[in-house]
Amino acid sequence: MLAQELADLGAADIKPTAGGVAFAGPLTLCYRVNLESRIASRVLLRIAEGSYRDEQDVYDAAHAIRWQDWFTPQQRIKVKVSAHHCPLKSLDFVTLRVKDAVCDRFQYARGRRPSVDTHAPDMLIAVYLDSTQCTFYLDTSGEPLFKRGWRKSAGEAPIRENLAAGILRLANWTPDTLLYDPMCGSGTFVVEAALMARRVAPGIGRRFAFEKLLSYDPRPAEALRVELKEREIDGTPGLIHAADHSATALTSIGANLTIAGCSELVTLRQGDARQLLAPAETGLLVTNPPYGQRMGDSESLKAFYPQFGDHLKKHFCNWTVQIFTADMKLPGQLRLAPSRRVPLFNGAIECRLFEFRMVTGSPRKKRADGR
CATH class of the missing domain: 3.40.50.150 (Vaccinia Virus protein VP39)
Structure with a gap:
């Protein structure tokens, strides 16, 4: 259903995967999917990937990324690691190593380390490990997309x-x-x-994490909001x-x-x-x-x-x-x-x-x- 919806929104190279759908397009499509998708939980922007054998390889891959091109050290970060068939013993330790790599990179490039906020971060860095590959994403949604803003009262056991x-x-x-x-x-x-x-x-009344990216251009995003309001x-x-x-x-x-x-x-x-x-x-x-x-x-x-x-x-x-x-x-x-x-x-x-x-x-x- 999500793949069909993304096709309707103009996405290319659509590929359903385990637990998600990969797609391609310009950054303005990222804005559109966040605002218009009724089915997605969040939109992750893939920024790097590489092979690994141990935790040091994951650290090196994370350290090689130019994080300073995406956000500033003044912004708070959170690292979330998920895995499938991962040979490493502790995902908590991998999470710590990725956080260290990001902070070390900022220290090297900007002379300042970003702070960590696990509850309300400005930037969520998502890392996915399979048996041999590690992939790095930036979350462009912020709050999960199912949070539309209309639910004042949840009642008992509501579905999302x-x-x-x-x-x-x-x-x-x-x-x-x-x-x-x-x-x-x-x-x-x-x-x-x-x-x-x-x-x-569904996202017309809320804000998104993509608005905190250094690459964010407010002009097409606001034009899109106007277009969507006129469509109602x-x-x-x-x-x-x-x-x-x-x-x-x-x-x-x-x-x-x-x-x-x-x-x-x-x-x-x-x-x-x-x-x-x-x-x-x-x-x-x-x-x-x-x-x-x-x-x-x-x-x-x-x-x-x-x-x-x-x-x-x-x-x-x-x-x-x-x-x-x-x-x-x-x-x-x-x-x-x-x-x-x-x-x-x-x-x-x-x-x-x-x-x-x-x-x-x-x-x-x-x-x-x-x-």
């Missing part, structure tokens, strides 16, 4: 904004299709959908619906929608997902249902899911249902057969996006006793 946007894209949702989340929580799906319907760039539209009310049994959740989503500037686009209802009728004859239902502590106890879940499945069969014919969950047994509990299951991760938690196509006489899984 970029994950919700990616799920909407996986579900092939478009703003002219009716969308309904019957267990909306803090409303991540519907807020992201409303922003998409209004063509609001009002959107069509009545096509996005959300519901939750909790009045507190609906208050939260109302606050979030107000901050996002999308209050008029989302119709809110309070009620039980097993009882609320479909808001239209057809559409897309997408939800991250409650589980565990959010439902109170496992006995409540055992009763909830079969009843919700029956409700879908009876009242949501001709709908497509997308359910995102960490519960791999969910289809059996709903007694519905999924037409597609997509592996996804919510942070470190492995999840599935189950698709169910609700048609008259939707397939229902038989119980062991044949009923």
Whole structure:
């Protein structure tokens, strides 16, 4: 999904990799992706790479980089090292050696060493090690891109904004299709959908780390912001619906929608997902249902899911249902057969996006006793 989005934004040499997507383009494309990507977590600028066998090789590779061409010693730094099949024993020690190399280079070139700030750095230096190669990046995003700025209230166990946007894209949702989340929580799906319907760039209201690079040119960046603001539209009310049994959740989503500037686009209802009728004859239902502590106890879940499945069969014919969950047994509990299951991760938690196509006489899984 991210590779497709980057192609839409004008990226070249797109290559999906483990945990990310590599792409090429001018620095102005870096600005655009940070501002417009709904799916990326952050944008890393690759500045150097080389082979290594031990920690000294990594130090030498880091020391050879002209860090002074990218930022000043007055800016605070943080080094983050990640690895896959790395033969070195301690990534903490590698992190220390890279930090030493960067500071030593500045001492040599500018006579001053940058300070380290692991909580709010001006520059995040990301280092990736595989079995033989070390690659150095500068983070151009700063705060992770899923932090759009609209979430005043998170509610319980919210999914990240970029994950919700990616799920909407996986579900092939478009703003002219009716969308309904019957267990909306803090409303991540519907807020992201409303922003998409209004063509609001997800990063339009925030700042980025690329603005602190020495190579940063504010003129194309500000021109891009103007272009994106001019692209925004009002959107069509009545096509996005959300519901939750909790009045507190609906208050939260109302606050979030107000901050996002999308209050008029989302119709809110309070009620039980097993009882609320479909808001239209057809559409897309997408939800991250409650589980565990959010439902109170496992006995409540055992009763909830079969009843919700029956409700879908009876009242949501001709709908497509997308359910995102960490519960791999969910289809059996709903007694519905999924037409597609997509592996996804919510942070470190492995999840599935189950698709169910609700048609008259939707397939229902038989119980062991044949009923």
